[in-house]
Amino acid sequence: MFDYIPKEILPLGFFFIFCSVIGTSGNLVMVMCSLRNKQITCTIPFALNGIAFQMFTYSSGIIYVFVFIIYLTVYILLKNNKSKSSDLELVSDNFRVLARITNAIFLQSAVIQKSNISKEVIAEFLKTSVSNFYEIVDIDAQSAASVLKNLDGEVTKILERHEFTNKKIINEILTNLKNISSTVEILTKNPIDPNLTFENIKDSMREEFKNMSEYGRKCDKDVYKKIRKIAKIYETNRNEFNEEEAAKHLRELEKYLEPFRNCFKTVSTFANRFVNLPFWKFRRQYQFTKIAMDRLRTIIELTIDDMSKLQKDVEMSHNIWKDKSKSNLLGSFGPQISQTLNAFLTDVRRIDPVPPTLTVGFLKPKELLSVPKDLQNPWFKKYFIRGSSLIKDLSKALEPLNPISVSIQDLEKEWIDFKRSAREDFRIPNVNRTAFVLHNLENLVQNQTIPYDQILKSESEKLRKCVFKQGQDFFDKFELFEAEESESKTNNVSKVLDEIHETLRMAFTNDPTDEGISQEVARTCLNFAMQTFHDSSNSHHTKPSTVLKPTFEAFWYCTIDHGKDLDTSSFSKQFEKLEESLDSLPIVVEAFLDESPSFPTYPVPFQEILNASRLVETVNCLRDQKMKVNELRNAAYFVGNATNFPNSSIINESVTFLEHIIKVQNALKTVKTKIRHATGNRTKREASAAPTNPILTLKNSRLHSENMGICSLALWNLVKVLELKTPLLKIGEFNEKVKTSMGHFPGLTNYIHAKSLIQDFLGQAEGIEKEAKQLKDKDPLKMATVFAKMANLKGVPGDRQMLHDWRNRYFWNMHYKEAINHTATLLESNLDFATYQSQLLDGRLTVNALSKYFDEIFGHVKKDKLKTVIVEKHTLSWPIIIGIGIGSVFLLFVAALVIFGMTKWGRKTYRNWYLFYFGKPEEFEKRWRYSCFMDKVNGENALLDAVRETNKANLLVALKRGVYVNAYNIFGNTALHAATKGGHPDLVEALIRHGADRSLLNAKNRTPEQMVPLRYKQISKGKDLANFEKIQMIYKKYRKKNFRIRVPEIFPVFSFRIWPEERTDDTLTDNFMNVFQSITSNEPSIHMTHCVVKTDENGILETDNLGLLFWMFHGCIIVKEKWMTDCLQNEKLIEQDYNYLVEKVKYNGKIFDTVIQWSQAMAKSELPYLYGAQVAVVMKECPNLLLLSTLVNNHGGTMINEFPVRKKYTPGSHPYCHTHLGPLFLIHDGNYDLKIYQNDKMFTIFTEAEFIEFMLKRDIHKDTNENPVNVLRDSE
Known part of the structure; x- marks a missing residue:
């Protein structure tokens, strides 16, 4: 009987009926009571009787029934009058079903194949980044909470017996010291x-x-x-x-x-x-x-x-600091809490989560649970299942995903609770304060060299001795x-x-x-x-x-x-x-x-x-x-931090913060356990070999899942934009003040003129909505044509995060009130549809691939019937048969080579073969220019790193991809020198066979073969002796044989990292960065490959800025600004950076033509320019100290933090590349008298500018002595 009543209001309807029954029952009781003797009092509900109750119960029953009827009528009218879903929304809903199913198939496939993507998947479901999430949960929250509780108890006990010295006195002590x-x-x-x-x-x-x-x-x-x-x-x-x-x-x-x-x-x-x-x-x-x-x-x-007051403080607090074995301050919980808090703040400041790729088919984690329903969706059944009973196989294959889905819901709940709790008033400042004080106390307790009570006593005595009347x-x-x-x-x-x-x-x-x-x-x-x-x-x-x-x-x-x-x-x-x-x-x-x-x-x-x-x-x-001022300060700091220790209320806030993290950690552990149970004990190979699992039938499931998910997301987003049509059209032109303000933010350029962009965008969107009317009843492949039309949508491109930050900055400024309201509308939905373009263009292909996949697993693909073919055999002579066979094989081989050569990979392979056998040195040099970047893995030279780790597998991988084999490390040895010295015959042989130069000298003027100890038979034993003998045999075996160097790989354009320096033309730079957005950066970084600079009419870079010159010494390729101009006219010229290289630099009024020399030297990792130099900066203040220190260390020198003591260094020694100079470099600013060192051959004195000029000259005078003198005494 309830089939005709909307299920949403059944609970409310039962409530009204229940109240009506109670009212009517009360009325009946009253009638019965009225039939009795008037003197008898009837006990009835609500402790009422008489006429009043009769009127109340009667009227209330009627009212409840009447109200329920009115409510039901209004609900049904509203329900019927509610606008139906738009045609575009119906199309969107259908494709979202397909996206969720495809995404579920990919996730289950990843579980089966044990793909290591669980961290990324979890982070995406929680709408956060992997780094932020795991920085938040990467804390021993249980122990941290326990430590805070224990410290709170200790401090509370101390405060009951003693009052710490106030902050004013502590600050006074620190100032006086x-x-x-x-x-x-x-x-x-x-x-x-x-x-x-x-x-x-x-x-x-x-x-x-x-x-x-x-x-x-x-x-x-x-x-x-x-x-x-x-x-x-x-x-x-x-x-x-x-x-x-x-x-x-x-x-x-x-x-x-x-x-x-x-x-x-x-x-x-x-x-x-x-x-x-x-x-x-x-x-x-x-x-x-x-x-x-x-x-x-x-x-x-x-x-x-x-100090006498401090002494009392440290005596009363000795339980906290004195006995390290029992102290609560031996961990690093302060920095851990700070890291967690900083990661959380970084996460909440983002207006949009990191764009998902692995879970993009699900708008929310709870949609994971709807996949079984999606498999029964009428649209999916009509166009994909088409009555197949094999849907049961797919449903069963996806069942292992269900418990994981449920556990992710629990994790999301704990995560949301954590974020909500952390945002409560003053909780973040309180946790931050707790972390700060805890960090200080941990450092002070762990790093104390002398107990605080002893240092205060001894230093007080020293001060008393120095009080003269x-x-x-x-x-x-x-x-x-x-x-x-x-x-x-x-x-x-x-x-x-x-x-x-x-x-x-x-x-x-x-x-x-x-x-x-x-x-x-x-x-x-x-x-x-x-x-x-x-x-x-x-x-x-x-x-x-x-x-x-x-x-x-x-x-x-x-x-x-x-x-x-x-x-x-x-x-x-x-x-x-x-x-x-x-x-x-x-x-x-x-x-x-x-x-x-x-x-x-x-x-x-x-x-x-x-x-x-x-x-x-x-x-x-x-x-x-000789007072120990630093130790005294630490004692004062300890008391100051103990005084500043948060009260119990703040500690409880911090503990609550940590307890929520513990809940997230437990939920995360549950998710990982479910994933582990779902994968079982099968290996990847066994999982991949399972032929009957329909999940594994879909090839490139990750790509299809991402494409389908982004296409459906774009459709859903377009529906939301059309729902915001009215408020979006109300956005007018911003006033000049707003435009000027936004103009200072490069990512807000399009938002300044949002009005015209929105009007064009909504016009296009309405056109797509009209076309959706004809597409909604079509098959999926025809319906997917909507994606190609959507690919033309640009929307309002811009940096939403920057717009959000701009809005927060001016939120309370009354002059920006209207603009603030408009930006709220702009931020309500993502209007940048250009980000979807690539996937939308592939949308129809993706739907087609998925249709074929479902046809295959649901048995809709027709198999060809077997046909019997009778072949009449004719006898041929054996020579003819053999000749035909050989000829056929030869022709097939030639055809395969030709076809292979037509492919991109084939052309690359043939080109490399040609260079390997017939290549000219200049062709190798063109590729070696990028070795500084190409040969590095995780910031380290892959070849030298493999030798250092004695990892033959990594060494062979590096050699086969063509790394520069003669690179030097910072100790002045090539890889072959290092491998020989370390006694690694397998590495030595691999290097020689891949063309390592056996004649190169290291910083000790020894060839690689000379790195074998002369008396190795006397000083080596067992395995080492055998290894050195093998190495000697290898050198002897290959003495008269030369090997070709492997051809370096081509450095791809997409690996370029280009930074235009500040002096380049702003308009030109902005246009260039817009066109080559993926390979350019606003800021320099250690991964930078190219630096675009402004040059004079002669192509000379003129600068006195060490910050810019640093990148030249770092190995960055320095190119002229004209490169950007020409690339905007012809984008293919981005590959021809070698035609725009800067050759000369003007520094301090002098011109140096060593720019390309530095680039080549760093690319090939030549012997470090400053090897053997000991550098000291003799200045009170040196603004460029960090740059100088990095520069010296990168080029093999040693930066010393004290004035060099002559007796530590060998007389007559020199830096290896500079025999005309003393090894002790002093960089000064003229404020110290260094005349006594000018004639000392051990010292070389520079101003900062002179040192940079010395670097720019790249004037090398190598030490040709058979045994160069070591700079440091007692060094090998």
Whole structure:
């Protein structure tokens, strides 16, 4: 009877009927009670009786029935009036059925064949990346939670008995320790000059400032004032200007730009001299001495007092740190929790999951469970099963997937619960804080060299020894200290100098740590603006404003690109401020020089006040005590972190976070167990050999599954887009502010003009929807023609993640309110249909292949009937038969060779055969150019790595694919040298037979054969002796025989990794990267193969940027910008990079023609250029230290972190490739006096620029001595 009522409302209907029955029953009870004596009280439901209850129960029953009837009527009307699924949606649903079944077949096939893809499949079902997911679950969460609980208990017990020292005191201790150690260091390196006098400062000023103001006079005030005035007009958001005034401004700007640049050069020179004035030295020495004399003793006493408090803290917390065998801080749970948290944050910040390929047929994991229903789907039964009983075989073959599917649902539930829980208020910051403190405590406990209580006790004693009592009249004398007066008299000068210094720091600094703009950036941006001005002037613009506005914007955008934000008007303002200060400088300096001292003679000389302060004795004492400052800091850090240990509430939050991970880990373990049970104990070969399993009948199941899944996804996505048609059409043009903002994000270009793209897209989509009406009742193959039509859809291509990030950035900005609403609509569905194009073009072929597959497994393929053929035999003579047989075989062989040669693989094979036997050296060189990239596996040279691992299988694989066989390792040995030295005869023979050069010398000037120890029979035993004898026999056997080198493989274009440097033309670069998107990158990386650079008209790369030159030394192929231009006109030219190679580089004003030499040397892994060099950087600060260190290590040198001690190195030694130089390279910045090392033949002194020039020269003088001297003593 319930067949006519919608099943969705049956539960609600039963509820209404139940209430009606209760109401009616109550009414009957009331009637019965009314028939009895009025004095008798009837017990009825709801404890009511009488007329009131009678009315209530009667009316409620009627109301419930009435409400249910109304609800049923409305539901049925709405159900019937609900719009039916669109034709396109019906087509989409049908193909989604096919996609799910195909995907299930692929997954079951992978399970049967034990394909190692379970990690990727699980990650895709959870809508995350493999790396993120396994970083999240790759933690011993159970142990981490236990440690946190134990630590929380320990800290709680401590706090019940003791209160830790507060953070303020700990910070004070750390500051005081820093001040003490820095004071000792500074006064040790720069001893106090006791002869400093007021006249010294005067003499310094008199000498240095007499011509200072002349710098200001070299700049015409009108120049930068006029430029500032013009800049203010055109740096606004206006787009319309008075063109008559603009023409006047254009003429003025043309007149003033060059003088402005000259003025900048003048001020830059002034800035460089200003920061090195001796006045600063005098002033700093006085100020520091004054502070040290006044404060050092007080700081030491305060530190001793505070350390006693720390001692109490570490004593009370000894359970946490002292006994390492019982400590909870011996693991690495802090970093593990941080890694998990960072991976989680990376995952949740993504708007879209990683595009699936293995599970793309399933929109959600729960769709896995619908596969059995899909097999009974009417459309699938009609067009694929067609009444076949063999569907049972397919259903049965897919059954092992069911328990896996169920376990994945459980995993998804735990994963969603984990993500929901982690996003709760303050949980992420709390977990992050817990991880941070735990990490610090683990490091401090595990790395303590001396127990904290002992170090605090011993260092307190050392400090007490250095507290000297100052003279009673010290402070009285200090007031009469002559330098005190000099300080007060220099205040006016100092004030003006500070103003000048601040102005220079904001716009003309050479210090990269300053917040202002550096001279280099200002110079670059000024040149860029002038170039923009000249380019715009020469492009025949009709409006002067279209020249002026881009010029000023060019300077501003350039500073933004360099991490600063300075427009032209603000930049020119700095010149005005500098001028004001320079105008007042002569006045205050003159007043200072003319002022006479207050005292005719100075009663207290500097030497006396210094002795009274006992500063020198204190510093000497602290230095001699050799205080363990780092260990002291660690003790303070430990207490600080213990003080900062999160409270129980925060720890519970962190434990909850970990417990959710434990649940995910358990669910993941269940999934893996189900997969393992489903695979059983069969080997891959046994599984593949099973002939009756319909799952394995589908060849290339992964490809078909991916293609069908993406095609169905594209259809489903198109349906969703059409549902959003109304809100999408409401998206209008963005305002100029939004367009400008989006323009700074390269991936949002199409979104700026989304309106027209959306209109075109929806027009095409509606056309496809109309065609779906004719296709919905067709067979699958005809229905699949919709895919080819969809392949023409482009949609709105763009970076959705970047759009999402842009929206979050401006979400609360009221000026962007409308744009924020529109971007929400753009993000609601994926509008970039260009990503589906490749699979959509193959969609019909995929459906055709699947149709044939299902026809085969369901028995719809008709087998040819057997026919009996009677052949009449004729007797032939044996010679004729043999001749025909041989001829036929020969013809078949020739035909096979010809056909094989017509294939791509055949042409490649024949070409390699030709090169192997007849190839010219230049043809090999063309391929060896890429050996730097081709020969590497996981960042290591495959040949050298195989020899190092003594892995013959890997060695043969590398040799057969044509790696360069004579490559050197960083120790100066070829693979043959290394194999011989290691005593590996099988490797030696393999290398010789593949053409390894037996005459090459290593860094010890030995041939490979000479690497066999001379006295190996005396020093070797057993297997080693036998191996060396075999090697000797191998060399003897092949002494007079030469072998050809294997032909290197062609380096495919799709393996190119191209990076255009920043100075290349932006428009050209953007176009090139759009066309060659898969092989280009916005950023350099170690996997980069090509670097496109901007060259001058002679094809010379001009740069002083070590960051760019580094890639040349790294082996990257340096090509001209013209390559990109020509490739855009003819894409095939991407293969002809050798026609665009940069040959020369101009560095520091000098031209070097070694670019190609470096590329070839790195490609062939020639003997390292810096082998034997010991390099030390002698600078306080070296911005390029990391680059220099990497450069030295990559080229066989050794970067040492301390000044080289001569006794460690052998006199008369040299770097192998540079016998004219000493082995100890010192790279300096001129701030240290290294004259004593200039004539020492063991040392070679460079500035950073000179060292780069030395690298660029590639001037090699090899050591030809029979036994080169080792640089390090006692080294082999």
